Amino acid sequence: MPGTASDHIVSSFTDELNSLAQAIAEMGGQVEVAIENGTKALLKLDRELADLTIIADQRVDDMQRRIDDMCVSIIARRQPMASDLRSIVTAIHVANDLERVGDMAKQLARRSLKLEGINLQPTFYNGVKNMTALVLRQLKDALDAYANRDAAASVEVCNRDDEVDAMHTSLFRELLTYMLEDPRNITTCTHLLFCAKNLERIGDHATNIAERAYYLQTGKQLTADVQDLHRTQIKA
Amino acid sequence: MPGTASDHIVSSFTDELNSLAQAIAEMGGQVEVAIENGTKALLKLDRELADLTIIADQRVDDMQRRIDDMCVSIIARRQPMASDLRSIVTAIHVANDLERVGDMAKQLARRSLKLEGINLQPTFYNGVKNMTALVLRQLKDALDAYANRDAAASVEVCNRDDEVDAMHTSLFRELLTYMLEDPRNITTCTHLLFCAKNLERIGDHATNIAERAYYLQTGKQLTADVQDLHRTQIKA
Numbered sequence: 001m002p003g004t005a006s007d008h009i010v011s012s013f014t015d016e017l018n019s020l021a022q023a024i025a026e027m028g029g030q031v032e033v034a035i036e037n038g039t040k041a042l043l044k045l046d047r048e049l050a051d052l053t054i055i056a057d058q059r060v061d062d063m064q065r066r067i068d069d070m071c072v073s074i075i076a077r078r079q080p081m082a083s084d085l086r087s088i089v090t091a092i093h094v095a096n097d098l099e100r101v102g103d104m105a106k107q108l109a110r111r112s113l114k115l116e117g118i119n120l121q122p123t124f125y126n127g128v129k130n131m132t133a134l135v136l137r138q139l140k141d142a143l144d145a146y147a148n149r150d151a152a153a154s155v156e157v158c159n160r161d162d163e164v165d166a167m168h169t170s171l172f173r174e175l176l177t178y179m180l181e182d183p184r185n186i187t188t189c190t191h192l193l194f195c196a197k198n199l200e201r202i203g204d205h206a207t208n209i210a211e212r213a214y215y216l217q218t219g220k221q222l223t224a225d226v227q228d229l230h231r232t233q234i235k236a
Numbered sequence: 237m238p239g240t241a242s243d244h245i246v247s248s249f250t251d252e253l254n255s256l257a258q259a260i261a262e263m264g265g266q267v268e269v270a271i272e273n274g275t276k277a278l279l280k281l282d283r284e285l286a287d288l289t290i291i292a293d294q295r296v297d298d299m300q301r302r303i304d305d306m307c308v309s310i311i312a313r314r315q316p317m318a319s320d321l322r323s324i325v326t327a328i329h330v331a332n333d334l335e336r337v338g339d340m341a342k343q344l345a346r347r348s349l350k351l352e353g354i355n356l357q358p359t360f361y362n363g364v365k366n367m368t369a370l371v372l373r374q375l376k377d378a379l380d381a382y383a384n385r386d387a388a389a390s391v392e393v394c395n396r397d398d399e400v401d402a403m404h405t406s407l408f409r410e411l412l413t414y415m416l417e418d419p420r421n422i423t424t425c426t427h428l429l430f431c432a433k434n435l436e437r438i439g440d441h442a443t444n445i446a447e448r449a450y451y452l453q454t455g456k457q458l459t460a461d462v463q464d465l466h467r468t469q470i471k472a
Contacts, residue, residue, distance in 0.1 A: 065457075072321055079315045085308055092325065096332055179415070179422050186415050186422070193426065194433065221301075 016074050017084070020091050021147060023070060027063045027095060028143040031102045032136060034060065035202065038108030039132040042195060043125050045112055053109035060102035067095040090212050094146060097205040101139065104198040104205075111191050111198075118188050124178065127171040128192060131199045134164055138206035146213040157210035158222055164203035171196045252310050253320070256327050257383060259306060263299045263331060264379040267338045268372060270296065271438065274344030275368040278431060279361050281348055289345035296338035303331040326448050330382060333441040337375065340434040340441075347427050347434075354424050360414065363407040364428060367435045370400055374442035382449040393446035394458055400439035407432045 011019075034053055041050035071088050074080070080088065138157055145153035175189040175196070214222040247255075270289055277286035307324050310316070316324065374393055381389035411425040411432070450458040 068325065072318070072325055075311060076318050076321055082308070082312050085312050089304065089308055089328065092328060093332065096329065176423060176426065179426075180419050183416050183419060187412065190412065190415075190426070190429065193429070197430065197433070 013074075013078050013080070013084075016070075016078070017087070020067070020070055020074065020088070023063070023067050024091055024094055024098070025143065025147060027060065027067065027098050028139070030056070030060050030063065031098050031105065032139060034102050034105035035108075035132065035136055035139070038105035038112075039128065041109045042112040042115070043129060045116055045118070047113065047116065050109040050112045054106050057102050057106040060099060064095045064099040068092060087216055090216055093212055094209050097208050101202050101205045104202050107198050108195055111195055115188060115191055124175070124185075124188065124192060127167070127174060128195055128199070131164070131167050131171060131196060134160075134167060135199050135202045135206065138164060138203050139209075142206040142209040142213070145210050146216075149213065149217045151214050151217040154210040154214035154217070154222065158207050158214075161203055161207045164200060168196055168200040168203075249310075249314050249316070249320075252306075252314070253323070256303070256306055256310065256324070259299070259303050260327055260330055260334070261379065261383060263296065263303065263334050264375070266292070266296050266299065267334050267341065268375060270338050270341035271344075271368065271372055271375070274341035274348075275364065277345045278348040278351070279365060281352055281354070283349065283352065286345040286348045290342050293338050293342040296335060300331045300335040304328060323452055326452055329448055330445050333444050337438050337441045340438050343434050344431055347431055351424060351427055360411070360421075360424065360428055363403070363410055364431055364435070367400070367403050367407060367432060370403060371435050371438045371442065374400060374439050375445075378442040378445040378449070381446050382452075385449065385453045387450050387453040390446040390450035390453070390458065394443050394450075397439055397443045400436060404432055404436040404439075 034056060037049055037053040037056075040046065041053055071092050075085065075088055078084075138160060141153060141160075142157045144150070145157060172193060175193050178185045179189045211222045214220070270292060273285055273289040273292075276282065277289055307328050311321065311324055314320075374396060377389060377396075378393045380386070381393060408429060411429050414421045415425045447458045450456070
């Protein structure tokens with residue numbers, strides 16, 4: 001594992017900020033893999049992959065603590081100006097969101113263990129599959145927007161959260177109909193309802209990250225008004 | 237509304253840290269009220285209270301931003317030593333947890349709007365009521381442990397999270413049986429399942445706060461090992 005610059009030499013402030021950005025990107029990558037594996041474990045009821053995903057979450061948690069320590073150490077030694085300080089505090093928040101997303105992935109994996117022995121029908125899990133693809137894209141785009149301090153991309157992520165919510169609502173209704181059709185579906189579909197909810201929440205965390213990226217870049221809160229304004233501009 | 241010390245005069249560093257602690261306590265109080273109101277709105281299907289709870293969450297969000305700004309401002313001007321810096325960064329995390337708890341309360345209120353017109357049977361919601369009482373106690377104790385830097389109290393909160401989880405599991409199973417008994421219960425019980433999950437997550441946030449309080453006081457992570465150790469000491 002390559003050490004960060006700050007492990008070895010007294011580097012420049014810019015180098016330290018870059019190391020911090022790199023650590024966030026690395027954590028983001030780990031979390032994306034966790035979502036993929038968590039969903040795969042769920043859809044294939046793959047116990048081994050579920051166990052691996054659950055264990056791997058420990059690394060994500062460690063990563064958050066490491067990023068926290070990096071931030072505290074940078075602030076303590078460098079005494080950064082307000083704008084740099086703001087960006088470091090934002091890194092703490094983004095790492096927090098990623099840690100929560102890692103938790104969601106772990107919960108998907110755990111849920112798969114509860115479904116063991118049940119024959120999942122493709123109709124049940126197609127929605128989960130599609131929703132995973134959408135929230136993964138949201139998370140990737142949010143992390144890119146954050147890394148590139150791209151306000152326009154942040155707005156797009158936030159706008160697209162409506163799609164995630166709509167998909168969640170439709171999946172919720174669909175699963176409910178399976179339960180109403182046949183009581184034997186109730187247990188399975190209940191678990192899948194929670195998986196859908198987890199995915200929706202991953203989407204919310206992606207939005208949080210995008211909102212923070214927007215604020216870093218513009219100094220303004222990305223409110224619903226601003227989103228509407230941007231939406232109109234895009235349409236116009 | 238009384239202004240914080242830092243609004244008006246150049247106060248001492250200790251005063252500023254006290255203002256920060258007071259802001260967290262205030263936010264904690266707001267969030268506790270939100271949980272109480274959210275659950276009440278749900279159990280009584282009280283639309284007015286639900287609306288009030290949803291609107292009040294805006295104030296909790298504003299409070300988080302204010303605490304964030306206070307922290308950045310204190311760090312920028314005071315350039316605190318490592319241990320003070322650590323406690324300020326912890327305040328950022330605690331405010332983050334409280335903001336999430338506020339969201340959970342808002343979701344309980346929103347859920348009540350979806351249940352409108354449904355006649356909730358007491359058997360359905362007794363479990364929710366008991367669980368609310370338990371997680372409210374967890375949150376209060378965690379905030380007290382944090383305010384008083386009380387490591388032993390933090391450990392107790394973390395240990396008691398098992399109780400929350402057990403109560404959630406039993407409620408989950410109970411609601412599932414109502415669904416299996418009569419398909420007409422499916423929609424209502426599904427919504428209540430999510431409420432139970434929200435309450436369980438409030439318990440998790442309380443645990444997070446307790447873990448951070450423990451770390452602030454001892455400089456050590458409150459791992460499962462440490463919890464077991466304390467548990468043995470209490471039993472011995």
